[in-house]
Each structure stands twice: as structure tokens, then as C-alpha cells.
Amino acid sequence: MSWKSIQKENFTDIEELAAFLELPYAFPLLKKSKFPLNLPRRLALKISKNNLEDPILRQFLPIEDENRHSGYTDPVQDASFQKTSHLLHKYAGRMLIVTTGACAMNCRFCFRQNYEYSSGGDFSKELEILSQDETIEEVLLSGGDPLSLSNRRLRILLENLAKIPHVKRIRFHTRFPVGIPERIDGEFLTILEKCPQQIIFILHINLAEELDPDITSALKKIARLGIPILTQTVLLRGVNDSLEVLKKLFLTLVNNGLIPYYLHQLDPVQGAMHFEVLLHKELLEALHAELPGYALPRFVKEEPFAKGKTLL
Ligand code: SF4
Incomplete structure (x- = not known):
């Protein structure tokens, strides 16, 4: 399988990822984000099930915390x-x-x-x-x-x-x-x-x-x-x-x-x-x-x- 075909299989739908990872039903999901979910299957397979604290998952899952604190749009200018x-x-x-x-x-x-x-x-x-x-x-x-x-x-x-x-x-x-x-x-x-x-x-x-x-x-x-x-x-x-x-x-x-x-x-x-x-x-x-x-x-x-x- 070519890398492009593999990339097309990335998780981009949060509901689908949540089902795959058996995430708790009411997790603090970020509903609207200009920066969407995009996670390769290989990494998703390394995430433990039903665990919002999984350190790989935390790097990729859009959650409400993203809107809680202010930061810079262009932090390095x-x-x-x-x-x-x-x-x-x-x-x-x-x-x-x-x-x-x-x-x-x-x-x-x-x-x-x-x-x-x-x-x-x-x-x-x-x-x-x-x-x-x-x-x-x-x-x-x-x-x-x-x-x-x-x-x-x-x-x-x-x-x-x-x-x-x-x-x-x-x-x-x-x-x-x-x-x-x-x-x-x-x-x-x-x-x-x-x-x-x-x-x-x-x-x-x-x-x-x-x-x-x-x-x-x-x-x-x-x-x-x-x-x-x-x-x-x-x-x-x-x-x-x-x-x-x-x-x-x-x-x-x-x-x-x-x-x-x-x-x-x-x-x-x-x-x-x-x-x-x-x-x-x-x-x-x-x-x-x-x-x-x-x-x-x-x-x-x-x-x-x-x-x-x-x-x-
Ligand atoms: S940190 Fe690197 S790989 Fe991740 S989204 Fe930014 S540019 Fe892409």
C-alpha cells in the first residue's frame, strides 16, 4: 500500500476515533476547531483504550481545554x-x-x-x-x-x-x-x-x-x-x-x-x-x-x- 493510500485512512472524524478507542461517552470534546483531527492509524493503534490521559492521544485529540487559555496566534513571530x-x-x-x-x-x-x-x-x-x-x-x-x-x-x-x-x-x-x-x-x-x-x-x-x-x-x-x-x-x-x-x-x-x-x-x-x-x-x-x-x-x-x- 502506498503512503498516500495509508494517509487517506487517517482518523479525521472524532466520533469514529472515540468509538475505536472506546472513549468515555461524555468527554470534553472540542466541537468546532479550525485545526481538525488528523491522526494516522499507526499512532492510534498505540493508544490505550478508554483512556483520555493516554500521552499519545493527548497530543492529537481536540478538547475544550484549547479554548480555556489565551495564547498567541503567531508565537514565534x-x-x-x-x-x-x-x-x-x-x-x-x-x-x-x-x-x-x-x-x-x-x-x-x-x-x-x-x-x-x-x-x-x-x-x-x-x-x-x-x-x-x-x-x-x-x-x-x-x-x-x-x-x-x-x-x-x-x-x-x-x-x-x-x-x-x-x-x-x-x-x-x-x-x-x-x-x-x-x-x-x-x-x-x-x-x-x-x-x-x-x-x-x-x-x-x-x-x-x-x-x-x-x-x-x-x-x-x-x-x-x-x-x-x-x-x-x-x-x-x-x-x-x-x-x-x-x-x-x-x-x-x-x-x-x-x-x-x-x-x-x-x-x-x-x-x-x-x-x-x-x-x-x-x-x-x-x-x-x-x-x-x-x-x-x-x-x-x-x-x-x-x-x-x-x-x-
Ligand atoms: S507539529 Fe509538525 S507534524 Fe505536527 S501539525 Fe505541526 S507541523 Fe505538522
């Missing part, structure tokens, strides 16, 4: 850094292409859930801006999730980036393989292999339980091409805000050849404030004491106009 609606220039030497608004899943804590995505396009304007700015050595492919693009569109984009001599690195930010590892198909691997620039993957993952052997084996196919895979985690209340859960996650990652890169404080986005938990000294010190250095991510938060991530 993307709008201030737009060169075009598809191109952001925030940090020195790097630009980020917002490739698409589509994702394999809709995470309730997503800081771009209110972004005004524009669809389609061949990124010609963005490629022209990139080619004219010789200070740019790295291009980040983000979104949404860049692996939502078809292989054809990704191939054309990477071929065009390969024509820009000062671009030395291309970084994919993705959560797609966590939901649909079948996305790492032969054609995609060939596209990566042919890319002359160094590619780096940043996998977004919040729990050890999100991983499984299909996912790690798909990621190993990428790693075999000489592509480093680092990971990024958001600290979320009721999901992974304990020493035990984070320790298990980071050790599981390194046991599978994945390097923990960032542990992020939540971006204060409207709709996700019930997930907020501040990174605190005791938790960071305990992680530091219990993990080998290579399993310890950098603890960071994003401050809108800082020159880089703020280390905590």
Missing part, C-alpha cells in the same frame, strides 16, 4: 521574518522554506496551526531569493511537513537547490515517519541519494512509545545514505513532563541511532497553553545526572527576535 509566504529568514546563514501546510498528523501543540499557508507553487520566487543571497549556506524544509510533498515536487525542489552553489546543507524538519514510515519509499531515498549537498534530518518525536521497528528501519535507510538524523522534542504537560518519560525517550532514541538535539519549551500558541510546563532546574539537572552526554539534548526556547534559540 513568523510574520516578521517572511520574505514571501513560503520563505522565512530568521537566523544568519539559513532560510526556511514553508513547503506546505499539510502534515501526516495534526499535533494540538503545533506553533504553526494558525499560519496562513499558501498552497501550490513551484517555489521559483523563493529559489530566486535564495540564489541571490550568498550568505545563505543552509536551507530548512519545513511546513507543515515537507514529506507531505510528492516525490516529484521534492525532486524538482532539491534539483533546483542543487543549482545554487552557496547552499551547502539542506535540512528536513519532519514528523511524518512517526505516523507513516512508508513515506520513506525507494523513490524518496533515490532523491536523497542524488542530492549533492549534505542533508540533515530533524525528526520530531515526543515519546519513546511513538517509535516502532518499522519506523526505525525506515530511518536507518536514510541514515545509510550518510544523512545524520537528529531529534527534536517539545516538553508537554501530561505527555512527557517527567524525568522517567524523557529519560526513556532519549535512551530509546540513541539506542536506535537517533541523536537527541533539542528539548523545546512549548511555544505559547493559542490553543495549546494547557500543555505548557516550564523547563525547570530540577528536571534538567536530573536528566544531566542520569544520561550520557550524547543522549542529552539542548534545552531551549524560542524567543521571537533572538539571534538563535535561547539555551536554558
Whole structure:
């Protein structure tokens, strides 16, 4: 079955998901949301039945708490850094292409859930801006999730980036393989292999339980091409805000050849404030004491106009 067919099987109907997970009849469901339910079956199968507190479920189920607290629609001030609606220039030497608004899943804590995505396009304007700015050595492919693009569109984009001599690195930010590892198909691997620039993957993952052997084996196919895979985690209340859960996650990652890169404080986005938990000294010190250095991510938060991530 192709990844696109698998994606079509995602849960998008809350009643259907509630029945599948045997959720209690009267749960605090968010009836209307501009950011709809979107959950791959693979992840749904990892959720325990009749348990609203399940940490995977909490990341995807729209609940009333989203309307209880205020936050920002654009917490990291993307709008201030737009060169075009598809191109952001925030940090020195790097630009980020917002490739698409589509994702394999809709995470309730997503800081771009209110972004005004524009669809389609061949990124010609963005490629022209990139080619004219010789200070740019790295291009980040983000979104949404860049692996939502078809292989054809990704191939054309990477071929065009390969024509820009000062671009030395291309970084994919993705959560797609966590939901649909079948996305790492032969054609995609060939596209990566042919890319002359160094590619780096940043996998977004919040729990050890999100991983499984299909996912790690798909990621190993990428790693075999000489592509480093680092990971990024958001600290979320009721999901992974304990020493035990984070320790298990980071050790599981390194046991599978994945390097923990960032542990992020939540971006204060409207709709996700019930997930907020501040990174605190005791938790960071305990992680530091219990993990080998290579399993310890950098603890960071994003401050809108800082020159880089703020280390905590
Ligand atoms: S996969 Fe990433 S971009 Fe997509 S909804 Fe989740 S956090 Fe947002």
C-alpha cells in the first residue's frame, strides 16, 4: 500500500476515533476547531483504550481545554521574518522554506496551526531569493511537513537547490515517519541519494512509545545514505513532563541511532497553553545526572527576535 493510500485512512472524524478507542461517552470534546483531527492509524493503534490521559492521544485529540487559555496566534513571530509566504529568514546563514501546510498528523501543540499557508507553487520566487543571497549556506524544509510533498515536487525542489552553489546543507524538519514510515519509499531515498549537498534530518518525536521497528528501519535507510538524523522534542504537560518519560525517550532514541538535539519549551500558541510546563532546574539537572552526554539534548526556547534559540 502506498503512503498516500495509508494517509487517506487517517482518523479525521472524532466520533469514529472515540468509538475505536472506546472513549468515555461524555468527554470534553472540542466541537468546532479550525485545526481538525488528523491522526494516522499507526499512532492510534498505540493508544490505550478508554483512556483520555493516554500521552499519545493527548497530543492529537481536540478538547475544550484549547479554548480555556489565551495564547498567541503567531508565537514565534513568523510574520516578521517572511520574505514571501513560503520563505522565512530568521537566523544568519539559513532560510526556511514553508513547503506546505499539510502534515501526516495534526499535533494540538503545533506553533504553526494558525499560519496562513499558501498552497501550490513551484517555489521559483523563493529559489530566486535564495540564489541571490550568498550568505545563505543552509536551507530548512519545513511546513507543515515537507514529506507531505510528492516525490516529484521534492525532486524538482532539491534539483533546483542543487543549482545554487552557496547552499551547502539542506535540512528536513519532519514528523511524518512517526505516523507513516512508508513515506520513506525507494523513490524518496533515490532523491536523497542524488542530492549533492549534505542533508540533515530533524525528526520530531515526543515519546519513546511513538517509535516502532518499522519506523526505525525506515530511518536507518536514510541514515545509510550518510544523512545524520537528529531529534527534536517539545516538553508537554501530561505527555512527557517527567524525568522517567524523557529519560526513556532519549535512551530509546540513541539506542536506535537517533541523536537527541533539542528539548523545546512549548511555544505559547493559542490553543495549546494547557500543555505548557516550564523547563525547570530540577528536571534538567536530573536528566544531566542520569544520561550520557550524547543522549542529552539542548534545552531551549524560542524567543521571537533572538539571534538563535535561547539555551536554558
Ligand atoms: S507534524 Fe509538525 S507541523 Fe505538522 S501539525 Fe505536527 S507539529 Fe505541526
